[in-house]
Amino acid sequence: MLTDTAYTLVYEIAAMRQILITVLNGDSMPELLMTIIRYVMPSKNKQLKKLLYCYWEICPKYGEDGKLRHEMILVCNAIQHDLQHPNEYIRGNTLRFLNKLKEPELLEPLVPSCRQCLEHRHAYVRKNAVFAIYSIYKSSQELVPDVAELLVDFLAVESDATCRRNAFVCLSHLDRDGCLRYIQNQTISSLDPMIQLAFIQFIRKDASGAPDLRPRYLRIVSELLESPNASVVYEAATSLSSLSHSPVAIESAATKFVDMAVKEPDNNVKLIALDRLRELALESNGVLDDMAMDILRALSAPSLDVRKKAVDITMDLVSSKNVDDVVKLLKKELQKTAVSSEERNSDYRQILIVAIHHCAIHFHEVAASVVEMLLELVGELNTVTATEVISFIKQVIDKYPDLRSGIVAKLLKALRTVKSGKVYRGSLWILGEYCLDEQDIHAAWRELRASVGDVPILKDEEDEDGEEQVEEDGADEASAKATGPKILADGTYATETGFEQEKTSEEKQKARLSKTPLRALILSGDFYLAAVLASTLVKLVLRLGKISGKTEMMNAFKAEAMLVMVSIVRAGQSASAKSKIDEDSIDRIMTCVRILSDDGDDELTAKAFLEDTKDAFEKQLALAASRETGKRQVNRQDNCSQADDSIGFRQLTTEEAEIVDITEQELAQISGGTTQREDLTSRLKKIAQLTGFSDPVYAEAYVKVHQFDVTLDVLLVNQTTDTLRNLTVEFATLGDLKVVDKPTTANVGPHGFHRVQTTIKVTSADTGVIFGNIIYEGQHADESTVVILSDVHVDILDYIKPAVCSEAQFRKMWNEFEWENKISINSTMPSLKAYLNALLSSTNMKNLTPEAVIGEECRFLSANLFSKSTFGEDALANLCIEQSSTGPIVGHVRIRSKGQGLALSLGDKVAAIARKIKA
Known part of the structure; x- marks a missing residue:
């Protein structure tokens, strides 16, 4: 059983926690300061002492006259005693508290004790003393005027890596020349990784303002590339690419990123390294083309995401010099998948086929061998992958006329192994369109008749x-006749059956x-x-x-x-x-x-069969090619400098200006973000009225949607002549929402205003509902009033963005997704395209059907739509509508998704179109 002292200690800890919560909620309770000094400060319990330091941080230190309270002298003496305490934990915890203390009057008597802690035997005390000295200097420079010399002397005698790292970081903000001298006197390769990372951070910050030292910095960073620590290598490679844009530096950094993507066991590290490698490839056009084969070494990783990213990066680096080697490696990987039993083997095979397709389309010299190899495997592939192969062969046979006869001959041989009707249909279309001479026609006819x-x-x-x-x-x-026994050659008996005939x-x-x-x-x-x-x-x-x-x-x-x-x-x-x-x-x-x-x-019939279908296919290919060219031009423009862009000369900055560790790209993003002003009138559309005008408390909320959360900024108005005591707002959610923080309690005077904020975490794109109430106390303690708030509905469109996917991916997801929501349409809109545009704007979906396929205005329209939520959820839709000469638009929209909520929510948005038209 617990003793009386233990019970007292438990109650004291609980009371201190309640006091901290009350002070943080707005009630400072200055009358408790002396009580805490008398009863809590003498305690030797470490948990209670930690809570006490939290209280010293937030308690009111100045009186109503603006002068320091007399009780704080006792607090200062207690802190000084703790700085001289024989226990290193208490000393270190006190030094950490000094980083949050900003009052020079309190800090002045503590400076000598902090200086003594720099020579303490324990490294935990010394590393916190360094930051405490630096924090005191930032609060009041007069208290520690020789802080730079103090840190230099500390670095000269210190042996602990963490203490040296902390001292160097503080010195980098105070004395640049001292840091340079310290770096010059060190053997970089033998230092601790923490100090090496601090060196890299200092170099990145200082190199922008000291171009004359850049060659020296490049040598240091290049030396750090050989560090055995992965974090140091990553930071060094990132810094090297930002310090120099020479091909040698870029290749060195890219080599290290490739090694990390291949050797590091963590998939997240592999993905981050490949992302950096992609950025280098975009920024340095053509420099990394020779590293395509090295990047493909990452295909040995078990993660499919790593493999896909490596293949995507390589496809941007493929050229006529390395296309043969790349295709040979991809062929080997494709052949391995035929005997592999991995979980996502079919997906990996499809990635390889798409990559081989890309190489064959852009480089004629490998097209023939690629087609032959894929047609040999078409019988072993599943339906989705084999359909990709047939689609790829359509493009190759249309682009390269000299290969048509050979491709047709190989396709006729492959037809004997085809097991899928969809693949067979694509093959028949190729035979009908590209058997152009008499020999190919006779060969195709013989094969079809035999089949x-x-x-x-x-x-x-x-x-x-x-x-x-x-x-x-x-x-x-x-x-029936063989039911009797039969004598065999060896004299034994046997009975005959009809199993062999059936087999x-x-x-x-x-x-x-x-x-x-x-x-x-x-x-x-x-x-x-x-x-x-x-x-x-x-x-x-x-x-x-x-x-x-x-x-x-x-x-x-x-x-x-x-x-x-x-x-x-x-x-x-x-x-x-x-x-x-x-x-x-x-x-x-x-x-x-x-x-x-x-x-x-009939010429029209012959034209329809022999020319129109091929022309439609060529238009589709031209449209896809123009889209790809447009994407490349956009990427190229993003990575190029325009003639009228402003040029910033950092060499002309004054010495007093603080040098910021930031890249040009980040600087452009920041400047672009600050110049975009929010339209304040748009907030009016997002204000939700929570109570009525006749309620004692009027409340309205501004709903601001972030990427993964919703912030409610609630305005409360006391419409009575009484003070509302302990007024609080409570929120609850329905759906995939979760209230993160609870609004604070406050007292609101007569006709007073009060603002509270709460954050609600969102975990999916399903429609969610936020509801709650307002509670406040009356004149008596046992009386309380509750005001029910109106519901706030989170708009699903804030989390759904238009996205693009290929036709094969769309069909695959359409077959895999379980939930479907079918909505019938009966609209009075003037045209089919007008309804399609209204559907796209109300659901934030992207039309995947090309405009050339939709064509001019007609009485029937069919289109595929696609969107992706912030949380990675896919939403598919198929629109089929028709319009008579005088009647309304009729048809249906079929929405499919992996989860039921997203399909139902989008269905509500589609149904809202009809309500808007009627209104």
Whole structure:
């Protein structure tokens, strides 16, 4: 059990904590000062003494006349005794308190004791004494006029690394020449990492104002690059790139960043080093091109984020000199993924394919080998990655006409291993558009006919089913006859079964399906692929008709194509297919049959099949290329100096001006931020009324949204003639919100004003609600009044920003996301584009569908939208609307996200568009 002394100590600690809270809330309670001096100050308990120093920091030290209170003399004596205490913890804690004491009258008698602490046997006391002396000098220079000489002498005899580091940091703000002499007399490589970091910080600050010493500083920083400590190497490499823009210095810094990205075990360190490396690559155009292979050494890291960042940086450094080596390394990595069993192996493979795609598009010399390698792997890849490969081959075959025949031949061989209908559709489109000579057309025709199999499909399937039924019946009879025992050659008995016959039938079925992949996909229900096949056959026939004038051969091709199409339709309507063919596919296939049954002389039909689709694809590629060029120009402009930019000459600054440790880029950001003035009238839109005008307390709040939190600046008005005692505002939240700090309690006089602030942390982009009440005491202590506040809704648009992603990423996320919110549309807007613009502005989403694809005003519009929240959440939307000649706009918006809240919140924003129009 606790003794009476222990109980007293617990109560004293609790009382001191309550006193600190009360003083911090605004009530200074000056009458308690003498009581604390009498009963708390003599205590030897370390926890209570620490609370006591917190009280000395915030308690009122001056009286109403502006003079120092007499009680503070006792406090000063107690502090002086603690500075001479035999316990090093109490001395160090007291010295740390002196950093927060700013009254010269209190500090003056403490200076001798602080000087003595510089010679204390314990390093904990000495390192705090250094900062205490410097803090006293900043508060009043007359108290320690020889502080620079004192620190120089201290550095000359001190052996502890932490004490030397603290003394050097303080000396760097007081005596620049003394720091230079100290650096000159030291062996840099043998120093402690903390001192080396202090040297680097001083060099970065001093180099901007001393250009004559820059060569010496470069030698020192270059020497620190060889330090075994990673923090020192990072700071030295960062400083080296800012001190000098020469290629040698930039390459040295980049080499160290690459080593950190490869050797450091922490993924965060790897990512930071790669970010610095990207900045160097952007600032020094072409200097780091020879380091592309070194950067790719980071692909050995297990983290996918590190690999992706390394590949992205390398793609900016690829040139005609190193593209062969880069592609060879990427090929090796891609081949490793075929046998790897990593968790995110497919994502890493897709990153590699996109990188190889980038190299092949920009460099003709590697395009052929890249295409051949990817087509060999297309059967082993998953659907998403194989679709990326086919999309990449479309661009290569369009950009390089001399490679078309070779790519078509390799694609025909790869079709035998394709298992995905989506990949097959892309391959058929390539064959239909880029089989331009008679030889390629005949080769494609033979391969497609072999993949379709025997026609008519329905009759062939029925014959196979009949043969299989006969085989099964025969197997049943054989098994029935073989129920008796059979004498083997060695004289033993055995019984025959029909398992072997059944197994052989299954193997035949699998073999038949593997020989005809196109036929297997169509019979499994993929009739969209059948429609694409019909369109491809029409293209091949029409193009062959323009090239060749042989009528008999053309008639044979037409007849064979129509037989394939009609047999597909009949098979889709029969029971041989797993699912019935849809009406859209029937219409498309029969349209192709009618085109072939005609003479084929219709120029519009030939133009639509042979020219328009290719022209649309080329326009899409040109639009993507122009976007990429625009991004590069923007990046180049950001890293270039304009002719009319102001030039700052730091050499002309006065010696009295304090030299700031800041780079030019940071200086530009600061100057840009300070010149942007906030429009005060915009605050009126964000003011929320919390109470009514007839309530005893009127309250309104200005809601300011930051990146990850919301600040409520609440104005309280006492509308009564009484003083409201202990008035406090309490807030609570609903949703992914959390109240961080509680507003302080105050007394508000009659018709008085009071302002409180509270911060609310936001953890997701879901719609949140903030509610609360005001509580104050009446004339009697047991009376309290509660005023309920109106709810404050956090706008989701403050956390959603437009973003861009590729079509493949959009489709992948669309298939993965679970939550969908479908909103029907019935709007009276004048045009479809007007509704699209209203949707984009009300949801902060980005239109991913190019304007060229949307085209001119028509009666139907479909677009994909994408946005990303501040917290990394993705939101997808698909808009499908149509408009009749006289009726309203009808359709729907489908919103998908990983979480339910984001999809519902965006759905509310879409529904609000209709309410605004009605209003």
